[in-house]
Amino acid sequence: MTTPEFRARLEQHITDLGDALGAALTDAAEATGFALSAHAALDSCLDHDDDAARQALDGLSAEQLRAVEDAAVALSLHASRLRHTTRAPDPE
Numbered sequence: 001m002t003t004p005e006f007r008a009r010l011e012q013h014i015t016d017l018g019d020a021l022g023a024a025l026t027d028a029a030e031a032t033g034f035a036l037s038a039h040a041a042l043d044s045c046l047d048h049d050d051d052a053a054r055q056a057l058d059g060l061s062a063e064q065l066r067a068v069e070d071a072a073v074a075l076s077l078h079a080s081r082l083r084h085t086t087r088a089p090d091p092e
Contacts (some may be wrong), residue, residue: 034060038068 037056044052057068 034067037064038064038071041068 037060037068040055040056044056057065060068
């Protein structure tokens with residue numbers, strides 16, 4: 001392989017790597033934004049602040065909202081199971 005051919009291939013690999021890295025960073029940023037929104041909504045729910053919970057979820061996609069719903073159901077089930085399997089009675 002001649003030097004110009006090698007350089008062209010190297011430049012293409014660098015460009016491809018940059019594109020892949022850029023896409024990965026974008027995906028990571030979106031995932032972080034989703035996680036922060038879901039966390040803020042949960043915190044708001046725990047504080048009994050429905051308006052803040054709604055605001056935290058505003059702007060999420062339908063797919064992300066479904067994921068939050070699924071996680072909320074799973075969290076509810078886990079909490080209920082733990083509450084019902086603890087030895088000490090709940091001081092309610």
